[in-house]
Amino acid sequence: MKKSQWNPRQLFFPRSVAVIGASSRQLTIGNRIIQNLIDMRYRGKIIPINPRKTAICGLPAFPSITDVPDHLELDLAHIIVKNTLVPKILQDCAQRGVKTCIVNTAGFSETGPEGAALEAEMLDIARQTGIRIFGPNCQGIINTDPQTNAYCNFTFTKPQPGCISVYTQSGGIGEVINNRLCEIGEGLRMYASSGNACDIQCWEILDFWKNDPQTRVIILHLETVRDLLPLSEKLAELTRLKPVLGILGGCTFPGKNAVLCHTGGKIHDRNHEIQTLTQAGVLLINHIEEICRTAAGFSRLPVPTGNRVGILTNTGGAGIIAADELFRHGCRVENLDPEIIAQLQGVLLPEATLGNPIDLLATAGAEHFHTVLTALLNDEHVDSILINFITPFFVDCEAVATKLCALMVQAKKTIIPVIMTDKKIWADTLNIFQQHGFPIYSQPDMGARVLANMTRYGQQINHC
Amino acid sequence: MKKSQWNPRQLFFPRSVAVIGASSRQLTIGNRIIQNLIDMRYRGKIIPINPRKTAICGLPAFPSITDVPDHLELDLAHIIVKNTLVPKILQDCAQRGVKTCIVNTAGFSETGPEGAALEAEMLDIARQTGIRIFGPNCQGIINTDPQTNAYCNFTFTKPQPGCISVYTQSGGIGEVINNRLCEIGEGLRMYASSGNACDIQCWEILDFWKNDPQTRVIILHLETVRDLLPLSEKLAELTRLKPVLGILGGCTFPGKNAVLCHTGGKIHDRNHEIQTLTQAGVLLINHIEEICRTAAGFSRLPVPTGNRVGILTNTGGAGIIAADELFRHGCRVENLDPEIIAQLQGVLLPEATLGNPIDLLATAGAEHFHTVLTALLNDEHVDSILINFITPFFVDCEAVATKLCALMVQAKKTIIPVIMTDKKIWADTLNIFQQHGFPIYSQPDMGARVLANMTRYGQQINHC
Numbered sequence: 001m002k003k004s005q006w007n008p009r010q011l012f013f014p015r016s017v018a019v020i021g022a023s024s025r026q027l028t029i030g031n032r033i034i035q036n037l038i039d040m041r042y043r044g045k046i047i048p049i050n051p052r053k054t055a056i057c058g059l060p061a062f063p064s065i066t067d068v069p070d071h072l073e074l075d076l077a078h079i080i081v082k083n084t085l086v087p088k089i090l091q092d093c094a095q096r097g098v099k100t101c102i103v104n105t106a107g108f109s110e111t112g113p114e115g116a117a118l119e120a121e122m123l124d125i126a127r128q129t130g131i132r133i134f135g136p137n138c139q140g141i142i143n144t145d146p147q148t149n150a151y152c153n154f155t156f157t158k159p160q161p162g163c164i165s166v167y168t169q170s171g172g173i174g175e176v177i178n179n180r181l182c183e184i185g186e187g188l189r190m191y192a193s194s195g196n197a198c199d200i201q202c203w204e205i206l207d208f209w210k211n212d213p214q215t216r217v218i219i220l221h222l223e224t225v226r227d228l229l230p231l232s233e234k235l236a237e238l239t240r241l242k243p244v245l246g247i248l249g250g251c252t253f254p255g256k257n258a259v260l261c262h263t264g265g266k267i268h269d270r271n272h273e274i275q276t277l278t279q280a281g282v283l284l285i286n287h288i289e290e291i292c293r294t295a296a297g298f299s300r301l302p303v304p305t306g307n308r309v310g311i312l313t314n315t316g317g318a319g320i321i322a323a324d325e326l327f328r329h330g331c332r333v334e335n336l337d338p339e340i341i342a343q344l345q346g347v348l349l350p351e352a353t354l355g356n357p358i359d360l361l362a363t364a365g366a367e368h369f370h371t372v373l374t375a376l377l378n379d380e381h382v383d384s385i386l387i388n389f390i391t392p393f394f395v396d397c398e399a400v401a402t403k404l405c406a407l408m409v410q411a412k413k414t415i416i417p418v419i420m421t422d423k424k425i426w427a428d429t430l431n432i433f434q435q436h437g438f439p440i441y442s443q444p445d446m447g448a449r450v451l452a453n454m455t456r457y458g459q460q461i462n463h464c
Numbered sequence: 465m466k467k468s469q470w471n472p473r474q475l476f477f478p479r480s481v482a483v484i485g486a487s488s489r490q491l492t493i494g495n496r497i498i499q500n501l502i503d504m505r506y507r508g509k510i511i512p513i514n515p516r517k518t519a520i521c522g523l524p525a526f527p528s529i530t531d532v533p534d535h536l537e538l539d540l541a542h543i544i545v546k547n548t549l550v551p552k553i554l555q556d557c558a559q560r561g562v563k564t565c566i567v568n569t570a571g572f573s574e575t576g577p578e579g580a581a582l583e584a585e586m587l588d589i590a591r592q593t594g595i596r597i598f599g600p601n602c603q604g605i606i607n608t609d610p611q612t613n614a615y616c617n618f619t620f621t622k623p624q625p626g627c628i629s630v631y632t633q634s635g636g637i638g639e640v641i642n643n644r645l646c647e648i649g650e651g652l653r654m655y656a657s658s659g660n661a662c663d664i665q666c667w668e669i670l671d672f673w674k675n676d677p678q679t680r681v682i683i684l685h686l687e688t689v690r691d692l693l694p695l696s697e698k699l700a701e702l703t704r705l706k707p708v709l710g711i712l713g714g715c716t717f718p719g720k721n722a723v724l725c726h727t728g729g730k731i732h733d734r735n736h737e738i739q740t741l742t743q744a745g746v747l748l749i750n751h752i753e754e755i756c757r758t759a760a761g762f763s764r765l766p767v768p769t770g771n772r773v774g775i776l777t778n779t780g781g782a783g784i785i786a787a788d789e790l791f792r793h794g795c796r797v798e799n800l801d802p803e804i805i806a807q808l809q810g811v812l813l814p815e816a817t818l819g820n821p822i823d824l825l826a827t828a829g830a831e832h833f834h835t836v837l838t839a840l841l842n843d844e845h846v847d848s849i850l851i852n853f854i855t856p857f858f859v860d861c862e863a864v865a866t867k868l869c870a871l872m873v874q875a876k877k878t879i880i881p882v883i884m885t886d887k888k889i890w891a892d893t894l895n896i897f898q899q900h901g902f903p904i905y906s907q908p909d910m911g912a913r914v915l916a917n918m919t920r921y922g923q924q925i926n927h928c
Contacts, residue, residue, distance in 0.1 A: 027857060027858040028858060029858070032857060032858070106815060106825075107815060110815075111815050154857075156855075156857055156886055156889060157886060168781070169781065170779065170780055170781020170782070170784070171779070171781070172778075172779025172780065172781045172782045172826075172852075172854050172884065173779075173781035173782060173785065174781075175779075175854060175884065176782065176854075176884045176906070176907060176908075179884070179885070179886055180906075180907070182886075183887070221781070223781065223784060247785075249781055249784040249785050249788060250784050250788065251788050251792075252787065252788045252791035252792060253791065254787040254788070254790075254791050254797035254798070254820065255784050255785075255787045255788035255791065257787075257819060257820075258780065258783055258784045258787050258817075258819060258820075258821050258823075259784055261780070261817040261819055261823065286788075286909070287909050287910075288785075288907040288908075288909055288910075289753065289907060289909075289910065314636075315634065315635070315636025315637075315639075316634055316636065316722065316725070317632070317633065317634020317635070317636045317637035317638075317685070317687065317713055318634070318636045318637060318640065319722055320634070320687060320713040320714050320719050320722045320723055321637065321711075321713050321719075321752075323716065323718040323719045323721075323722050324713060324714065324715050324716045324718070324719035324750075326718070327716035327717065327718050327719065328715075328716060333718035334718070351570060351571060351574075351575050353722075353725040355721060355722060355725055356718065356721075356722075357722050359722075359725065361570075362636075388636075390636050390639060390640075391620075393491060393496060393618075393620055394491040394492060394493070394496070420636065420639065420640045420643070421643070422620055422621060422643055422646075423647070425620060442640070442644075443640060443644070443752040443753060444640075444752075445750070445751050445752055446751075446752075446753065
């Protein structure tokens with residue numbers, strides 16, 4: 001069996017998951033993976049493998065993978081046994097017809113020459129038998145597709161379905177990202193944390209996600225870039241279709257040193273890698289909060305078709321900070337169409353400022369917001385819009401939210417809502433934006449950076 | 465009466481607050497200020513002024529400020545009346561012996577020549593009578609000192625007492641900052657949002673906070689810098705004693721244009737201003753989240769005495785990101801003392817990495833954390849420590865937190881705890897850090913930036 005015949009569906013949509021090293025003891029990885037699969041209502045068959053148990057977590061167990069009856073298709077197996085036993089188990093898996101193994105076990109190339117030899121041995125087996133290895137020294141995968149609900153991973157974050165897919169070399173960073181996406185109300189589509197990634201490569205996963213229509217945006221965390229050339233070629237194709245937000249660990253002296261110890265990888269020329277990834281259209285962001293917030297924007301809003309931003313604000317200071325941050329990151333915040341300004345004169349409060357930002361003042365009500373957002377949507381010199389809305393106690397904020405959302409759901413322009421509020425007191429106002437499916441930003445500088453990142457991507461694909 | 469005789473205590477610790485333009489109608493500023501004072505249990509006397517009411521919010525009202533009986537000392541008055549009436553009211557206040565007025569009313573220099581003339585008229589009255597004006601076009605002040613609980617402001621965030629004081633030119637940005645500090649569990653000491661700041665200047669407030677022992681760190685948001693020279697001289701004195709975290713709005717073309725409209729100010733040479741403020745020791749940060757998180761660090765942790773950071777992590781990827789971010793922002797992440805490394809060998813898990821970061825691995829327990837943190841505290845080549853702690857389900861995380869906190873409370877070194885977790889499932893673990901008074905960071909890059917900002921300040925004061 002050749003590599004090209006391997007189908008990543010076996011990894012992400014497995015009809016069965018064997019867990020070699022399954023355990024009845026709580027707080028072990030061999031127990032947690034089974035429990036996670038059960039908790040997430042995995043739609044396939046869970047097959048615990050343990051030489052000393054006949055049942056684990058209420059599921060029938062088998063002494064070894066080769067004892068599993070022939071009528072059970074074995075798409076995927078977790079391997080959690082001691083590192084020195086992994087090659088033998090891989091042989092057994094191949095013999096039994098397992099297609100793909102997630103090797104969670106650590107103690108391979110990341111630990112030195114002995115571990116590297118073990119990893120090489122595993123890879124030889126994969127090459128000889130056609131079985132594919134995900135890992136070793138890794139967490140595994142998650143696929144929230146309701147067809148499968150595959151949570152082949154021992155971590156704790158239980159995501160809702162969404163359209164952000166996440167590939168990380170570090171399980172810890174993956175967990176921080178997944179957890180933060182959950183906290184800000186974003187769902188996950190698929191997740192893969194590949195550790196040493198000795199066999200199945202990043203680009204194979206990305207290629208699969210390229211063709212997954214439910215994946216709208218990808219977060220990519222890398223520490224070592226193996227096969228830069230094929231990876232960047234695949235990325236160049238991928239980023240034409242969907243945005244890839246990159247975070248690259250190990251860009252400094254101490255970071256590089258730490259990478260050598262972590263995933264066992266080598267860093268050749270990081271500057272060259274950064275430039276190649278950028279050239280391939282990856283948006284390198286490097287801050288976890290900004291990457292999650294930007295992914296939320298891409299997952300729920302259209303991509304800007306140009307870099308001219310109109311700012312609508314009801315608080316001057318926030319408009320200024322947004323204007324600064326947009327301009328710093330390549331957006332244009334210019335005078336609006338004089339005809340449109342003329343139309344607005346007399347309609348807004350007399351002290352309102354008709355520049356860019358348009359400052360409606362804190363006392364502005366729903367009609368004022370509606371009028372100005374309509375004007376900005378009609379202004380041909382405006383490609384995208386940032387709304388700064390602070391919730392004054394003397395304004396009917398739910399009415400403002402309702403009016404804004406009515407326009408936003410129909411808008412073809414990208415509209416970033418920055419809602420500055422007490423999340424408890426104005427929960428109903430926030431809910432209106434949420435129920436309409438919009439991401440919510442709470443700080444003008446973050447809203448502006450997200451819009452600038454989205455704009456950068458828009459310019460990239462429009463110039464292709 | 466000369467300016468120099470004015471005491472900012474009249475503004476921040478007023479024995480009485482008159483509200484000129486007080487209202488019984490909910491959702492008006494003249495009602496909200498009174499309600500806020502009542503809700504925050506203001507310790508002084510609240511005196512509503514309204515020509516048509518005898519009582520407002522259950523408090524006896526007077527038709528005008530001059531009708532308030534002589535035995536009532538009038539330290540502070542809010543003015544909320546129409547802009548053209550403000551000069552007359554100021555005259556009345558001065559005549560009645562009011563010391564300081566917060567002019568919430570807008571419609572002055574920020575709106576054009578007519579408003580500017582009104583503002584000039586107000587300033588003349590102040591100069592002639594000795595009364596001092598805070599504002600106009602402003603929110604007001606907050607002082608959480610339990611002696612006074614003065615909430616002379618119409619906004620909604622109700623802060624707990626703390627040791628961060630905030631000065632903003634924009635009420636909206638002030639509200640975003642106060643609200644975020646609340647969300648991350650940080651208290652506020654004093655707050656001042658001065659709008660056009662025609663009379664009482666920023667440096668007068670800062671000078672007061674310089675001598676306020678409960679203010680440990682100051683957040684300073686500016687759009688227009690008036691009197692750069694006296695301000696920078698005051699700041700140079702102040703920043704030797706406590707850190708000032710600055711955010712400057714209007715640093716770009718569109719931002720500057722918007723400033724002209726907002727607080728009615730002029731920007732002369734922003735580059736010169738930025739350099740002068742930096743020279744005076746202000747840490748310009750410009751991102752709201754980072755400024756709040758850095759303030760939290762300064763409010764609860766000692767200032768680093770040098771820039772050599774030791775990183776302790778139980779997840780490799782987060783250690784790498786922290787190392788990168790620290791190095792990028794001027795910290796050193798270097799090899800640890802070989803003697804100390806030698807002591808750790810054999811004590812940690814065999815696969816643990818004894819570099820910098822020290823990677824304990826996810827399976828490390830409380831004793832491992834304790835051993836390594838003790839070693840880093842003893843290492844003379846380490847000035848501060850960043851802990852990355854992801855909470856694995858198979859580790860007794862509360863035990864880890866307890867062991868870490870026991871060392872942290874006694875430590876003289878700055879220790880930044882980055883706790884990567886699900887805030888609900890591991891609430892008890894997080895509580896241990898909170899109850900010991902530590903700020904909690906949830907992303908390694910943010911923890912690293914905060915430590916780098918604190919280090920920058922430490923280097924600044926040590927080189928003085």
